[in-house]
Amino acid sequence: MTVKGNVRFIQGNEAMAEGALAAGARFFAGYPITPSSEIAEVSSRRLPKLGGVYVQMEDEIGSIAAVIGASVAGKKSFTATSGPGFSLMQENLGVAVMAEVPCVIINVQRSGPSTGLATKPAQGDVMQCRWGTHGDHGIIVLSPSSVQDCYDLTIKAFSLAEEYRTPVILLADEIVGHMREKVVFQELQTDEIKVRKAPGCSPEYYKPFRLGEGVTPLACYGGEHVFRVSGSTHDEWGFACSRPGNAEKYIRHYTEKIENNRDRIVLTREYNLSDAEYTIVTFGCTTRSALEAMYIARSTGKRVGVLELVTLWPFAEESVMEACQNARAVIVPEMNLGQVLREVQRVVGRNIPVVGVNKVDSKAIRPAEILDKIREVETCLV
Amino acid sequence: MSSIKYDDYLLKDKLPLFWCGGCGNGNVLGSILRAFANLKFKRQKTVVVTGIGCWGKADDYINTNTFHGTHGRALAFATGIKLANPDLNVIALMGDGDGATIGGNHLIHAARRNVDITAVLVNNFNYGMTGGQYSGTTPEHSFTSTSRYGHIEEGFDLCKLAAAAGAPFVARGTVYGITQLDKLVEQALCKKGFSFVEVITPCPTHFGRLNGLKTASLMLNWIKENSVTKNQAEKMSDGEIRGKFVTGVFVDVDKEDYSTRYKKLQQRAAEAVEGGCDK
Ligand SMILES: Cc1ncc(C[n+]2csc(CCOP(=O)(O)OP(=O)(O)O)c2C)c(N)n1
C-alpha cells in the first residue's frame, strides 16, 4: 500500500467501519451488541452520506440475511456482531458459503459462552468461525492485532470475499475493538479494491455456479444476467440437485477454492524467528503481549521469536511448520482453552513441545505470564 | 407485438410440479405468474425470494431471478435485496410455518418498516414439507402429526397481524376463489410498500388426511364452505366468525415506503444535518 494518507487517532471499531467504507462497502445490516456497537453507529452516520444503506434488523439472523441479499443485488455488504449474535448468524453464514456470496462479518469477540461477560474480552470463537455453520466448507478468517490492522484487514477482507466469492470473517476482540491508536488511512491503489466483474458470457449461457475454472463471477440482480441463487445443494445453474455426485463436487469445491489457495490467502508476521529457540505463535490482541514478552526476553539474552497469525483460517500450516521446526519449544498464548494450540500441535507434531498459556478469566494475557511459561518450559527441558 | 402470457415466466421443462395431487400450491403459482404477465414484469428486474417448505419450492418453476435461502428468512433476504436495489420487483413466497411461525418476527418488522416487497403467504395450516406437524396457524382442536389429541393452541389471524404491524396492503384469498386471488395478487404487486396476501390452501396429504378431508375435493369444499367475504363477515358475530376464512382486502392505504424515506435520509445526511440533542 502507498504510504500517503490521512493520520487519525481512533478506536479499533471505528477503524473497521472506516476500512469497510474505504473498501467500497455500501450496505450494513446489523443488530447492536457490545462490544461491537460502535461499528454500527459509525456506519449509520457515514453510509447515508456516501449513498449507502444502514439498516438495523430485528435480529442477527435477519442481519446476515439482509447482507447476503444486498450483496447479490450488487452492494458490497457487511455486518458486525459479537458472540451471541455470531451464534445466531451461523445458519445463514452457510447460505453465503453454499451460494458463494461475498460478504464480510465482523465478530468483536467477548467472553462466552451464552451472554457471558458482555463487556470483557476473549478469543473463544476461533473454532466457531471455522466450523460454526453445519457441513464441510472452507472459510477465511482474519484477526487484527492493532487499530491499523482493523482498518487494513477490513479492506483485505472485502477483497478476499470478492476474489473467492465467500464470506470472510474479521475476528477481532474487545481489546482491539476498543483500543485507541494512531492509524493511517492509506490512499488505496485501484487494484487493492476488488470490484465485482460482470460475467463475460452472454446471459443465456451464464451459469452462476460453474465449476472448473476457478471462481465463477457473480452477476448482480437487476443486470442483464437473470440467475438463481440457492442455499440448497444445486447444480451449475442454481437448480436444486440431489445427485450424490453433485453434492460431493460442490462440497469439495467450497473447501478447495480456499484450502488450495492457502499460499495466496494466508498472511503472517514474523518477528525474530531466524535464531529463535522459543517460538510464540499468537493472534489478535494477545500478539501485543507476545511481542512485549519477546522484547523482554531478548533483552536478557533469551532467543525468543514470534509468529503472528494474521489469517487464522485457512490455517497457516506452512508458516507454522517453518517457524517452529527449529525451536526448542513453542508457546501458544490465547484467551481460550487451547483452540489454536491444538492446531499448532497438529502441524508441529510430537517431537517439539507445544504448550499453551490459556486464560479465560476475561483479562488480557500479560507478557509476564508468557515469560513465566517460557521459564517453566526451559527448566523442564534442561 | 405478441402479448405476454403467464407461461412466459414458467420453467416448462421443470414440469410436472413436485407437489402432491390436490395441493393448492400450483394454483397460487398460476395466480402469481398471471399477475407477472398482466403487469409485464421484466424477468431481469424481478427477484422471487422463497423460504423452505413445499411452497418454498415454487422458485423451481419460475424463470425470473430467484433466491432460495433458509427456513423463515425469506423476508430478511428480500429486505437486503430491495434496499440494495430499489428498482427491483421483489416478491417473497412463504408457507405458514416459514413466514408466520419461525419467520414471524421478520414478517412483522418488514411490515412495520414498509419495505416495498410483496409477500404471498400460503397457509395450509401445517408443515407440509416435514410431514404435517402443527404450525402457528393450525386451528385449535384440529389434528396434525404432532397434535394427535387435538391442538390446544389458537392459530394466528395473519391478516390482523400484518395490519397491526403497519402493512399498507393486506388481503386474504383462497385457492377456491382463483379469480379473486388473481386480482388480489395483482393489486399487491402494484402496491408501493409492503403488501401481504395470505392464501388459504389445501394440503390434503397431511392436514386433510388427519381432519377427514383427505381428497382434493373435500378440502376445496371445506375451504368454500368456510369462506366468507369481508362484507358478510361484518354482519356476523364473533362466535359466527370463529373458524371462518374472511376474504378480501383489509388494508389498502398509501404510505411512504422505506426506500423513499431512506432517500430523503441520505439527502439530509449529505447536507450534514445530524439530529439529536447532543448536537
Ligand atoms: C431452521 C430449520 N428448522 C426446521 C427445518 C425443517 N423444515 C423444513 S420445511 C418446514 C416447514 C414447512 O412448513 P410451511 O412453511 O408451512 O410450508 P409447507 O411445506 O406447508 O408449504 C420445516 C419445519 C428447516 N429447514 N430449517
Ligand code: SF4
Ligand atoms: S405435503 Fe401438502 S403442502 Fe406439501 S405438496 Fe403435498 S399437499 Fe402440498
